[in-house]
Amino acid sequence: MVHQYKLNGYNIVLDVDSGSIHLVDDLVYEIVSLYEKSDCDGIVHALSDRFDHDDIRSALDDVQELVDQQKLFSHGDYPARLFDGSHSGASVESQSKEQYSLIEYPSCPDGDVATSYRKDNDIIKALCLNVAHTCNLDCSYCFAGQGKYKGEQALMSLETGKKAIDFLMERSGSRRNLEVDFFGGEPLLNWQMVKDVVAYARSIEKKAGKHFRFTLTTNGILIDDNVIEFTNKEMHNVVLSLDGRPHVHDQFRVDIGGKGSYVRIVPKFLELVKRRTRGTYYVRGTYTHLNTDFLNDILHMLDLGFREISMEPVVCRPEEPYALTDEDLPIIFEQYEKLAEEMLRREREGDPFEFYHFMIDLEHGPCIYKRITGCGAGTEYLAVTPSGDLYPCHQLVDDPSFKIGTLDDGVTELDLQNEFRKCNVFARDACRDCWAKLYCAGGCAANAFHMSGSLLGTDKFGCELFKKRIECAIMIKVA
Known part of the structure; x- marks a missing residue:
């Protein structure tokens, strides 16, 4: 399968199964578009009114060489391939990026394709600790419903937090680096417990041969010097919720009394980032039907001084007035292209910034297992x-039907866990013929369930957004 597209003046050809990316001229681009529809003489005839006959024949030879090397029009009837990051040869045009070497993985039944790479299927490497099922904001688009997840307000006890650390340690096998996300609700409403859990993990990690990497997601209301100092010392990553321009942010991110939070949080975010000397951070925004011009929100964040940014599409019921619609897609696509x-x-001018959804590593990308299965939920x-x-x-x-176990008993709903284990690009019908399948790994299972009613379904709108983001990300890499 081949995917080709034009963006920002570049002609880009992606061979899906091999992972090869080719930056080509107009002639080769046209040949690729005709290659499976016509024979060589037919291609020459079709293009002879625009290109020199000898140039067409020479370019056809170049294309055929790549086909013979299975770097172009490679097919799924041979073991599918993924690149491992080392280089192997030159591309069609001399100005193109180098191709990436290929490694084979065995064919296997669709339902077993994910587990065939892993003999340690019981290994757990990451936990999201919902330390506070409550929040000091009342964001109308929040999937967690003011942080309560359709339940009662609750704070995680230190005992439960320690138990979670022990649970992760015991089930992590030989894996050294372990991830713990402090989430909510608003985690800072249970701040002392967060600090105590981190201290507990640090006290036992060295002896166990482990290393914990912590992430904190916060709305910023309760950030103070103590939070900044501790966070910058102990948190590998910090996610700071900011939707962009003041009027956009304050439309949704309000307190219980309906008052916007922008002026209260931005100075605190700026101070935290200013003092951050280790680890990473992301200023994370949400865009909706009401601000499809979200590039302006990103530009506002840049003007404030932030350089690591994520902007996510709202996830909500389609009947909500702020829900994104199919009619929004052309505008959103244009926004992503302009952002790229x-x-x-800015990179050429010496003032680069990171956009989370454009981060793609063509040299040291994810392993085969991750390319097939994604985040490992469940x-x-x-x-x-x-x-x-x-x-x-x-x-x-x-959703209580998704309760999979407890810290005391471990994972007890094995049938449910197996449903998540089956989540991979080859088990989803809609993914089989999609050019982006080995970049998205099948997408988010939760979004698929919410949009289609099935873990093996797809979020069609989300798929379109992802494909556009990957096109932009690849363009940035080859530019």
């Missing part, structure tokens, strides 16, 4: 409620 151009411009990654219940994902905590 802005990133290139298998490698679990969410923990304040009471110690286990769920496959933080986005499913509001």
Whole structure:
């Protein structure tokens, strides 16, 4: 399968099964578009009114060489391939990026394709600790419903937090680096417990041969010097919720009394980032039907001084007035393309910034297993409620039917876990013929369930957004 597209003046050809990316001239681009529709003489005839006959024949030879090397028009009837990051040869045009070497993985039944790469299917490497099922904001688009997940307000106890750390340690096998996300609700409403859990993990990690990497997601209301100092010392990553321009942010991110939070949080975010000397951070926004011009929100964040940014599409019921619609897609696509151009411009001017959804590593990308299965929800990654219940994902905590176990008993709903284990690109019908399948790994299972009613379904709108983002990300890399 081949996907070709034009963006920002570049002709880009992606061979899906091999992972090869080719930057080509207009002639080769046209040949690729005709290659499976016509024979060589037919291609020459079709293009002879625009290109020189000898040039067409020479370019056809170049294309055929790549086909013979299975770097172009490679097919799924041979073992599918993924690149491992080392280089192997030159591309069609001399100005193109180098191709990436290929490694084979065995063919196997669709339902077993994910587990065939992993003999340690019981290994857990990450937990999301919902330390506070309550919040000091009342954001109308929040999937967690003021942080309560359709339940009662609750704070995780230190005992439960320690138990979660022990649970992760015991089930992490030989894996050294372990991930713990402090989430909510608003985690800072249970700040002392967060600090105590971190201290506990640090006190036992060295002896166990482990290393914990912590992430904190916060709305910023309760940030103070103590939070900044501790966070910058102990948190590998900090996610700061800011939607962009003041009027956009304050439309949704309000307190219980309906007052916007922008002026209260931005100075605190700026101070935290200013003093951050280790680890990463992301200023994370949400765009909706009411601000499809979200590039202006990103530009506002840049003007404030932030350089690591994420902007997510709202996830909500389609009947909500702020829900994104199919009619929004052309505008959103244009926003992503303009954002990619802005990133290139600023990089050339010596003022680069990161956009989370354009981050793609063509040299040291994800392993085969991750390219097929994605985030590992329900298998490698679990969410923990304040009471110690286990769920496959933080986005499913509001649905009791997805309770998969407890910290005391471990994963007890093995049939449910197996449903998540089957989540991979080859088990989803809609993914089989999609050019982006080995970049998205099948997408978010929770979003698929919410949009289609099935873990093996797809979020069609989300798929379109993802494909556009990947096109932009690849363009940035080859530019």
